[in-house]
Amino acid sequence: MIDLRSDTVTLPSDEMRRAMANAEVGDDVYGEDATVNQLEKISADRMGKEAGLFLTSGTMGNLIAVLANCQRGEEVIMGSLSHTFLHEVGGISALGGVMAHTLPNQVDGTIKTEEIANAIRGEDIHEPVTRMIILENTQNRCGGVVLPIEYTDQVAALAKERNLKFHLDGARIFNAAVKLNLPVEELVKPFDSVTFCLSKGLGAPVGSVLCGNREFIYKARRLRKQLGGGMRQAGILAAAGIFALERNVDRLEHDHILASTLAQGLRSVQHIWIKDGSPQTNMVFIDLTFHSHLNMSVLNQNLISRGIKVDVINNQTMRLVTHLGITEDDIEKVIIAFRSILE
Numbered sequence: 001m002i003d004l005r006s007d008t009v010t011l012p013s014d015e016m017r018r019a020m021a022n023a024e025v026g027d028d029v030y031g032e033d034a035t036v037n038q039l040e041k042i043s044a045d046r047m048g049k050e051a052g053l054f055l056t057s058g059t060m061g062n063l064i065a066v067l068a069n070c071q072r073g074e075e076v077i078m079g080s081l082s083h084t085f086l087h088e089v090g091g092i093s094a095l096g097g098v099m100a101h102t103l104p105n106q107v108d109g110t111i112k113t114e115e116i117a118n119a120i121r122g123e124d125i126h127e128p129v130t131r132m133i134i135l136e137n138t139q140n141r142c143g144g145v146v147l148p149i150e151y152t153d154q155v156a157a158l159a160k161e162r163n164l165k166f167h168l169d170g171a172r173i174f175n176a177a178v179k180l181n182l183p184v185e186e187l188v189k190p191f192d193s194v195t196f197c198l199s200k201g202l203g204a205p206v207g208s209v210l211c212g213n214r215e216f217i218y219k220a221r222r223l224r225k226q227l228g229g230g231m232r233q234a235g236i237l238a239a240a241g242i243f244a245l246e247r248n249v250d251r252l253e254h255d256h257i258l259a260s261t262l263a264q265g266l267r268s269v270q271h272i273w274i275k276d277g278s279p280q281t282n283m284v285f286i287d288l289t290f291h292s293h294l295n296m297s298v299l300n301q302n303l304i305s306r307g308i309k310v311d312v313i314n315n316q317t318m319r320l321v322t323h324l325g326i327t328e329d330d331i332e333k334v335i336i337a338f339r340s341i342l343e
């Protein structure tokens with residue numbers, strides 16, 4: 001199978017598995033797992049933050065960031081196409097009683113700064129308290145697009161002025177850093193806190209890390225325990241995360257090149273439309289116009305029968321994601337398959 005559904009489908013390499021098997025471990029709930037401690041330290045250093053916390057998932061990271069900052073009935077401003085709004089099962093409201101105040105994401109992944117400014121509540125006793133802003137980089141649903149640093153600086157200034165917490169859902173922040181050829185630390189500097197995923201393009205089997213200042217991470221550690229996310233000899237997993245950070249960041253460039261090659265090939269196939277200037281990173285979103293005998297589910301079945309898996313978003317759009325399990329050869333096969341099905 002050529003699996004382009006997501007960069008979460010990567011499998012740990014033999015080398016990564018060896019690092020996991022040899023990890024020094026202890027009970028992390030007592031703070032005694034040397035490998036987890038090391039991962040948290042490396043992560044915090046990379047992000048330029050005081051402390052880090054190893055978590056089961058990015059969803060847990062965003063949830064804990066919200067729970068650490070917001071009381072029940074308060075609200076968080078985020079994009080209408082953000083992962084936290086669309087794909088985290090409403091956790092912030094189910095578990096925190098916190099409202100998502102959504103504002104439209106533009107095609108470049110940003111939310112207009114003036115719309116954020118206008119959405120922040122004032123002193124009116126009828127209104128909920130706005131406590132926090134979340135941005136996402138790379139912005140997944142907008143096509144894996146990278147947020148400009150000038151933009152995140154602007155929003156950070158606004159957050160500071162209005163006394164709001166500023167969190168980054170940086171599930172794929174390393175893709176953004178590699179794309180901009182800048183240290184990841186610079187991209188996350190404007191934010192109070194950041195989560196990033198080890199289990200996506202970086203190729204680890206499990207885990208995300210939440211980073212921020214010491215006081216915030218202390219609260220976050222309690223919340224993780226409350227949510228049932230206290231893990232014991234988790235160094236087995238953290239070792240994969242360390243391996244991923246040390247070995248699999250620079251190679252993301254290769255995923256971006258393959259995504260570009262894929263998009264270039266697919267643009268020449270009839271009935272396929274891909275947004276100009278895309279892809280920026282490792283995701284290719286394609287829009288299809290179908291002729292009478294073909295629809296999305298027929299196309300998808302046809303691809304599966306040729307050993308190709310993609311992420312069907314709706315009747316018109318699909319997403320193809322490159323990652324460390326995909327080769328140049330695979331990309332060529334995929335382009336040929338689309339051409340022969342659609343033409």
Ligand SMILES: *Cc1c(COP(=O)(O)O)cnc(C)c1O
Pocket residue numbers: 056057058059060083084136138140169171172197199208
């Ligand atoms: C994957 C993802 C997350 C978190 O995902 P988990 O599957 O819970 O690790 C958060 N934000 C974005 C943008 C994502 O793509």
